[in-house]
Amino acid sequence: xxxxxxxxxxxxxxxxxxxxxxxxxxxxxxxxxxxxxxxxxxxxxxxxxxxxxxxxxxxxxxxxxxxxxxxxxxxxxxxxxxxxxxxxxxxxxxxxxxxxxxxxxxxxxxxxxxxxxxxxxxxxxxxxxxxxxxxxxxxxxxxxxxxxxxxxxxxxxxxxxxxxxxxxxxxxxxxxxxxxxxxxxxxxxxxxxxxxxxxxxxxxxxxxxxxxxxxxxxxxxxxxxxxxxxxxxxxxxxxxxxxxxxxxxxxxxxxxxxxxxxxxxxxxxxxxxxxxxxxxxxxxxxxxxxxxxxxxxxxxxxxxxxxxxxxxxxxxxxxxxxxxxxxxxxxxxxxxxxxxxxxxxxxxxxxxxxxxxxxxxxxxxxxxxxxxxxxxxxxxxxxxxxxxxxxxxxxxxxxxxxxxxxxxxxxxxxxxxxxxxxxxxxxxxxxxxxxxxxxxxxxxxxxxxxxxxxxxxxxxxxxxxxxxxxxxxxxxxx
DNA sequence: CTGGGGAGGGGGCCC
DNA sequence: GGGGCCCCCTCCCCA
Numbered sequence: 001x002x003x004x005x006x007x008x009x010x011x012x013x014x015x016x017x018x019x020x021x022x023x024x025x026x027x028x029x030x031x032x033x034x035x036x037x038x039x040x041x042x043x044x045x046x047x048x049x050x051x052x053x054x055x056x057x058x059x060x061x062x063x064x065x066x067x068x069x070x071x072x073x074x075x076x077x078x079x080x081x082x083x084x085x086x087x088x089x090x091x092x093x094x095x096x097x098x099x100x101x102x103x104x105x106x107x108x109x110x111x112x113x114x115x116x117x118x119x120x121x122x123x124x125x126x127x128x129x130x131x132x133x134x135x136x137x138x139x140x141x142x143x144x145x146x147x148x149x150x151x152x153x154x155x156x157x158x159x160x161x162x163x164x165x166x167x168x169x170x171x172x173x174x175x176x177x178x179x180x181x182x183x184x185x186x187x188x189x190x191x192x193x194x195x196x197x198x199x200x201x202x203x204x205x206x207x208x209x210x211x212x213x214x215x216x217x218x219x220x221x222x223x224x225x226x227x228x229x230x231x232x233x234x235x236x237x238x239x240x241x242x243x244x245x246x247x248x249x250x251x252x253x254x255x256x257x258x259x260x261x262x263x264x265x266x267x268x269x270x271x272x273x274x275x276x277x278x279x280x281x282x283x284x285x286x287x288x289x290x291x292x293x294x295x296x297x298x299x300x301x302x303x304x305x306x307x308x309x310x311x312x313x314x315x316x317x318x319x320x321x322x323x324x325x326x327x328x329x330x331x332x333x334x335x336x337x338x339x340x341x342x343x344x345x346x347x348x349x350x351x352x353x354x355x356x357x358x359x360x361x362x363x364x365x366x367x368x369x370x371x372x373x374x375x376x377x378x379x380x381x382x383x384x385x386x387x388x389x390x391x392x393x394x395x396x397x398x399x400x401x402x403x404x405x406x407x408x409x410x411x412x413x414x415x416x417x418x419x420x421x422x423x424x425x426x427x428x429x430x431x432x433x434x435x436x437x438x439x440x441x442x443x444x445x446x447x448x449x450x451x452x453x454x455x456x457x458x459x460x461x462x463x464x465x466x467x468x469x470x471x472x473x474x475x476x477x478x
Numbered sequence: 479c480t481g482g483g484g485a486g487g488g489g490g491c492c493c
Numbered sequence: 494g495g496g497g498c499c500c501c502c503t504c505c506c507c508a
Binding site for chain 1: 483484485486487488489490491
Binding site: 339366367370 | 494495496497498
């Protein structure tokens with residue numbers, strides 16, 4: 001009579017008396033196929049740790065909900081949250097400092113109180129600490145990030161950054177034909193997910209342009225030569241999701257969550273991002289009205305949700321009175337006024353609400369657009385571009401090349417043979433911008449753009465992206 | 479390779 | 494709070 005066993009992993013019937021090279025006896029009785037043993041070895045090394053951590057975290061969360069072994073009381077807006085000091089210590093730099101100071105009194109409960117964020121926000125963060133899931137939506141993301149900044153929770157900040165950038169994905173994305181498209185698809189995806197729990201899988205689904213902007217802050221040096229993101233490293237916000245709880249697992253890799261680079265450094269990759277280049281290569285006109293208004297609404301929604309004090313820095317005036325400053329939730333920058341913070345945030349969100357209707361470049365500020373338009377498209381500078389001498393309406397002429405206009409003195413015009421490019425004076429006075437060419441609807445659009453005051457968000461309602469020659473000026477400008 | 483200038487972008491602050 | 498100005502810095506192009 002033969003004894004027959006079963007491989008528990010392959011459900012393969014194995015004759016225990018049949019010792020063949022394809023099966024391994026474990027513990028003298030259990031027989032496993034070699035494939036099963038191999039898979040067990042792989043499975044153990046790769047997943048056991050994560051499973052264990054996940055189970056441990058769930059167990060801790062259950063203890064928290066049952067208030068078992070909780071040795072921390074956190075008071076927020078009159079509401080008391082109970083938690084474990086070990087968990088808080090491993091999740092928050094703020095609590096790490098706080099608990100380190102009272103490390104000797106390990107038997108007594110630790111009490112902490114906060115009035116810089118709401119109980120709802122802290123509840124969200126505490127839930128994340130104990131579950132690894134962050135419940136973000138458009139109305140709480142700024143406050144969550146602000147609180148996370150206060151609590152020194154870099155992983156939460158990274159979550160929020162990714163969320164905001166995917167939410168505010170307003171830059172144009174280039175398709176395979178070199179044409180820049182509106183990002184309604186990615187924005188809709190962001191819209192769809194914004195009310196949902198920020199699961200790791202959704203984080204991985206952040207659009208490429210969002211990722212590149214995020215990496216621009218953290219991995220600038222590495223991606224400079226490969227801003228397209230094809231072979232770029234994973235953003236930190238994604239990497240950390242691979243574990244059930246990165247803070248507990250590794251106490252946060254400080255290198256991985258390095259703070260945002262200073263503003264001056266980030267400009268290094270400005271032109272490689274190509275986020276504002278909306279030039280199309282075909283002759284069709286693309287109406288971005290919907291995109292602009294949609295993005296503007298998204299940005300306004302976020303800005304409106306800014307807490308009254310995003311962060312306070314202990315700065316004192318000369319008379320020793322405290323000076324309140326607004327802290328950027330993305331970086332260490334602080335400003336005196338909320339409006340300045342709003343302006344500053346554009347450099348993080350990538351929002352460019354001021355499009356040039358002549359060349360489709362977009363700007364973060366109206367003054368930058370105006371300066372660009374006057375310099376590039378209106379030739380306002382009374383300086384000869386060639387010899388740099390001052391010119392007047394008498395001894396100088398406006399020369400037009402494509403959408404770019406500049407002035408040359410009569411001498412330089414004769415020397416360089418630009419006479420055929422001289423702009424008609426009458427046309428100039430009337431605001432024509434394309435020189436000797438016939439006035440077209442596009443020309444009128446450009447004229448209107450600077451004549452009217454509604455260049456910014458309002459201009460989006462009539463925004464027409466025009467066909468622009470892929471001239472050196474355009475490519476050089478970006 | 480290098481220096482100068484143009485263009486773009488960000489901060490501070492005044493109106 | 495928004496608009497605007499000034500200043501500074503950085504990047505890129507070109508001679």
